[in-house]
Amino acid sequence: MADIFDAYALADAWDxxxxxxxxxxxxxxxxxxxxxxxxxSELRFRADQMARAFTDRGVxxxxxxxxxxxxxxxxxxxLDALEWxxxxxxxxxxxxxxxxxxxxxxxxxxxxxxxxxxWRLLLHSPHFHRAxxxxxxxxxxxxxxxxxxxxxxxxxxxxxxxxxVRVPSGVSYVIENRRAxxxxxxxxxxxxxxxxxxxxxxxxxxxxxxxxxxxxQDPRVVVLTPGPSNAAYFEHALLARLMGVxxxxxxxxxxxxxxxxxxxxxxxxxxxxxxxxLDDDFLDPLHxxxxxxxxxxxxxxxxxxGHVTLxxxxxxxxxxxxxxxxxxxxxxxxxxxEEPILPNVESFRPDEPGQLEAVLDQIDQLVVxxxxxxxxxxxxxxxxxxxxxxxxxxxxxxxxxxxxIAQRPVALSTSPTLAGERMAPRHIDLRPFAVxxxxxxxxxxxxxxxVALQEGNLIVNSSQGGGSKDTWVxxxxxxxxxxxxxxxxxxxxxxxxxxxGPDGTPTVVQEGAQQQ
Numbered sequence: 001m002a003d004i005f006d007a008y009a010l011a012d013a014w015d016x017x018x019x020x021x022x023x024x025x026x027x028x029x030x031x032x033x034x035x036x037x038x039x040x041s042e043l044r045f046r047a048d049q050m051a052r053a054f055t056d057r058g059v060x061x062x063x064x065x066x067x068x069x070x071x072x073x074x075x076x077x078x079l080d081a082l083e084w085x086x087x088x089x090x091x092x093x094x095x096x097x098x099x100x101x102x103x104x105x106x107x108x109x110x111x112x113x114x115x116x117x118x119w120r121l122l123l124h125s126p127h128f129h130r131a132x133x134x135x136x137x138x139x140x141x142x143x144x145x146x147x148x149x150x151x152x153x154x155x156x157x158x159x160x161x162x163x164x165v166r167v168p169s170g171v172s173y174v175i176e177n178r179r180a181x182x183x184x185x186x187x188x189x190x191x192x193x194x195x196x197x198x199x200x201x202x203x204x205x206x207x208x209x210x211x212x213x214x215x216x217q218d219p220r221v222v223v224l225t226p227g228p229s230n231a232a233y234f235e236h237a238l239l240a241r242l243m244g245v246x247x248x249x250x251x252x253x254x255x256x257x258x259x260x261x262x263x264x265x266x267x268x269x270x271x272x273x274x275x276x277x278l279d280d281d282f283l284d285p286l287h288x289x290x291x292x293x294x295x296x297x298x299x300x301x302x303x304x305x306g307h308v309t310l311x312x313x314x315x316x317x318x319x320x321x322x323x324x325x326x327x328x329x330x331x332x333x334x335x336x337x338e339e340p341i342l343p344n345v346e347s348f349r350p351d352e353p354g355q356l357e358a359v360l361d362q363i364d365q366l367v368v369x370x371x372x373x374x375x376x377x378x379x380x381x382x383x384x385x386x387x388x389x390x391x392x393x394x395x396x397x398x399x400x401x402x403x404x405i406a407q408r409p410v411a412l413s414t415s416p417t418l419a420g421e422r423m424a425p426r427h428i429d430l431r432p433f434a435v436x437x438x439x440x441x442x443x444x445x446x447x448x449x450x451v452a453l454q455e456g457n458l459i460v461n462s463s464q465g466g467g468s469k470d471t472w473v474x475x476x477x478x479x480x481x482x483x484x485x486x487x488x489x490x491x492x493x494x495x496x497x498x499x500x501g502p503d504g505t506p507t508v509v510q511e512g513a514q515q516q
Contacts (some may be wrong), residue, residue: 006422009427011414013425015162016413023327041421043136044420050180073417078472084195087158087430088445091342095436095439098146102333105122105319121321121323121324122279125317129314144204152412163325168431170450174471179468196445200444202243205244207437210439213308215411222275223236226249236311250294255296256298258304258310259305259308274309347407359406360398367394369407409458417467420433451467
């Protein structure tokens with residue numbers, strides 16, 4: 001085994017790359033063979049070089065008030081064809097069930113009348129918006145884009161950790177991760193049968209155009225962003241550019257006669273679909289927060305009148321409430337008459353009789369999550385929390401049982417990750433992205449694998465200091481060469497080995513490097 005893996009010790013979890021010490025899983029054999037000839041210092045050098053390229057291109061994220069290059073680990077996460085078939089079927093099923101729930105919750109409310117879901121779950125949700133009641137979106141689509149977070153448990157089985165159907169983010173890093181890896185290890189892509197990810201923008205654009213109001217001949221789509229200060233602004237700009245549509249802020253739009261117009265240098269032009277990347281509360285100061293300065297006054301009225309489509313739909317937050325998460329397996333059975341393909345993590349509902357006491361009795365053995373939390377904020381991992389934190393959490397749950405769920409801890413699977421100049425196991429999850437065009441729920445092959453970079457940490461979110469891996473989905477058949485870089489879109493070197501220059505210092509050979 002390569003020196004870089006000599007000190008690699010398997011953690012007490014499913015390891016993605018090794019079945020047991022020294023025995024690599026079949027799908028990872030080419031990766032291990034590619035890494036073996038590389039010195040640890042060389043791999044570190046390539047990683048640092050990639051980070052500099054990300055910084056130069058603005059592929060960054062905010063952490064602790066500091067803008068940092070997007071952290072991409074050089075060891076990919078690999079899923080074989082059978083694993084991916086299970087994931088894409090499970091994610092698609094989940095999205096279809098959540099779509100049915102949203103249509104029901106803002107319509108006939110059959111699941112509530114039949115006792116599948118309690119009324120209090122809907123009526124006590126801060127994301128339930130009466131303005132969305134009775135709205136029939138084009139094609140019946142409210143979830144145009146979804147991000148379903150998965151983990152692999154100790155037995156190697158995939159489980160759903162949470163659903164994101166409001167404004168899921170992170171797909172831009174999937175695209176950027178792949179571009180980087182094809183230049184750092186181009187030979188691997190020539191050998192491996194890795195499904196491409198570069199078709200996402202076209203799929204998204206087609207779904208958005210299909211969501212245009214009825215009778216629209218040539219739909220105009222825009223991406224609505226809160227602005228450059230938003231942590232995901234890079235993604236907003238990238239997706240707009242790849243789709244070939246305008247990136248706009250609230251002040252670029254104007255509503256008149258229940259229609260939306262975009263201001264341009266040649267006058268106002270109509271807008272039919274708004275892919276919005278800001279939360280409901282800030283979307284329209286006339287309907288939601290009156291102090292919002294980043295939304296567009298009147299855009300909700302235009303949507304209610306059927307003259308513009310908002311993607312994702314307003315009010316979707318009731319479907320990714322973490323308390324509703326605990327009911328999704330029942331909703332799949334109720335709406336689809338199917339058994340769940342991907343199970344949940346075992347969960348408790350403190351707002352139900354008897355379960356509050358059960359949670360409090362074993363709070364030091366459970367993971368407690370606020371139902372409206374995001375980015376890993378507010379999560380308390382009982383086995384790793386101190387007495388003061390546990391007591392504070394206990395009081396919070398007693399004061400607001402509806403505001404929390406509790407789950408059995410899952411030892412998230414680990415993957416070899418570069419830590420300094422050695423490989424070490426780090427916990428990971430997976431966020432596949434799904435696009436719904438009304439006829440089909442398409443799942444982007446791979447998704448965003450997030451890594452908890454600190455040893456033993458189970459929180460993978462980048463806002464908590466996590467990193468990422470390129471996710472490779474292997475398919476049968478001949479390998480397809482990676483898509484060529486678009487002119488003006490590549491700042492990463494091809495393979496960049498170091499050689500000694502005339503003065504004895506390392507230099508970088510960049511053959512065929514392109515500018516991004």
